[in-house]
Amino acid sequence: MPEMPELNPVIHGKLRLALLSLLSGVDEAEFTWLREKTGATDGNLGAQLMKLEEAGYVAMKKRFVLRKPQTLYRMTEKGRAALSEYVDALRQLLGAGIGG
């Protein structure tokens, strides 16, 4: 029997998964845009983004636009690879589940 893949626990959290999926489709995104798309609270969003940053899956930078601070996030190569592996594992698990 083939070994079942394990799902990456950092990505498996619903909000973190949503954030990585969102960031995979854009060059970089502002904190407020991510909040708008996920509907999460500031505190929760900040905490989940920090976990992704600690794992090296996203990179953060701050800048000022018209004297207003902006926090931008982008997905790293490590994050992209992790999300891709996670999707593959998910498909494998689902395939096995449906088949078995």
Next chain:
Amino acid sequence: MNADNLELTERLKLIESMLAEGRRRQEGWGWTFVLWGVAYYIAFFWSWLGRFAYAWPMTMLAAAVLTGLVFRRRRGRNPETTMGRAIGSIWTAMGVSMFIVLCAMGFSGRFFNGHAMIAVFAGMVGLANAACSMTLRWKAQFFCALLWWAAAVVVCYCSDAVLLPVFLVAVFFGQIVFGGVMMIAEMRRRKQSGAVNA
């Protein structure tokens, strides 16, 4: 399907929906169609009053500046995507081409009649809409391109009496109605989007 599989399927759906959200193609662009539609009306009526040489360049410049200012304000809110850059490039290139060609023809006095001007104009707008629709694989915008191309052909053959109505109808449906429908769809989509909890 057991509970575990159901949860995994939910995760997969979440990824797909967020990917689609991130790559949302024409988000917030409906207003540009309406704005340019109104600008075309202003320019056309202005030139109809006899200020042909200045009406188009000045109105188009004003619309371009206004579009640029609004985009600048919104840039912080909407992230940049490769698709967004591609679509932006198509419209910018079309705008610059149209500006150069129509200005040169207008100022040189070699614009022999309004039919030729509208045919060139409609052909270029049709080109930009078609290029966008192919990039986005969006059928509705291709119909918009067909409408502009049809207008380009019709104005070559129609009489002077129907030239203005043909142009106004093309602008109304190709810009104002199309842009309005996009704006309504964008509003609906914004209302439907729910929260994702950790």
